[in-house]
Amino acid sequence: MVAAGLNRRETPKTAANYNMKVVDVNLRRLRSFVVLAEELHFTRAAAKLFVAQQSLSKQIAELEASLGTPLLRRSSRKVELTAAGVAFLATSREVLARFDLGVAEARRIGEGRDITVRVGFIAGAALELTTPIFTEFAGRYPGSRLQLQEFDFADPSAGLADGTTDVAFIRLPSSTHGLVTSPLFTEPCVVGVYTAHRLSDRDRIRIDDLVDEPIAIGRTQDTVWRDFWTLAGPLGSRAARILIETSTQSEEMEVVAAGMACAITPAAAGRYSPRPGIRFVPIDDYPGSTVAVAHRLNPVNPLVTAFMEAAEAVRERESRVIQRIERWDQYV
Structure with missing residues (x-):
């Protein structure tokens, strides 16, 4: 998979980040810390957790020792979170929420519920x-x-x-x-052109053949996607040409069929979106699109x-x- 760009087959090994010091940061200690952080009072938190105040103090002390940093500042008058405590509270809440949801869903599956x-x-x-x-x-x-x-x-x-x-x-x-992400396959890219277009009778074309052509492009904020389907990478400064934005594939095909623009598209468009008046021509020197x-x-x-x-x-x-x-x- 790809985590923030990593392939699933190349998922980073967790062992490299494994810290023996935090092996005992268990869910019980996390729950105790969250309740105490919300109450900021040992007596009230202990009562809410149904444990003795001494036991709660011990759990928090062990948690801080495992992490190697204080999470709370204690005085005779008040308890407050340190900067590290504030950061760890957010993480603790997320971990507990995900765990509780996972338990609930696992039970649903185990009980045969949808x-x-x-x-x-x-x-x-x-x-x-x-x-x-x-x-x-x-x-x-x-x-x-x-x-x-x-x-x-x-x-x-x-x-x-x-x-x-x-x-x-x-x-x-x-x-x-x-x-x-986990790639399934990579298919060739083609250009969809109106049948009366100057390139429609070609068996194959190259990127340079499209330098002066208007290009239909999906309306999106994803610049990586946008650059690929407008040939912005290989054309560089020569890519400053007319772009016609569309919202859907059917809209894009209408633009092409009207002779308003060409469309760089996956080769499967010829099978899944065949249209009278449009011919799809393979692009020789452009990488494929991966699903x-x-x-x-x-x-x-x-x-x-x-x-x-x-x-x-x-x-x-x-x-x-x-x-x-x-x-x-x-x-x-």
């Missing part, structure tokens, strides 16, 4: 792998439900950026900050990892399908 996985996707999803992935996941977790939602060009993360979805099929390159399955770091939904594993299992099993998707000759 759990929903929200799956985001952009046009085309995972192409021919989409249905096999859904089928694989449903076979592994028959008590689960998939809630599907399509996103337009404005959100290449397909709902992951704002937490609308749990897992998504996305296209790379795009901004992957805070995401973990990946992705999720946010530290996912809350316990079935996210299971969905990723199902997608990866299909990827390994359907190698022939992927070879056909990635071949140039079927698009010529």
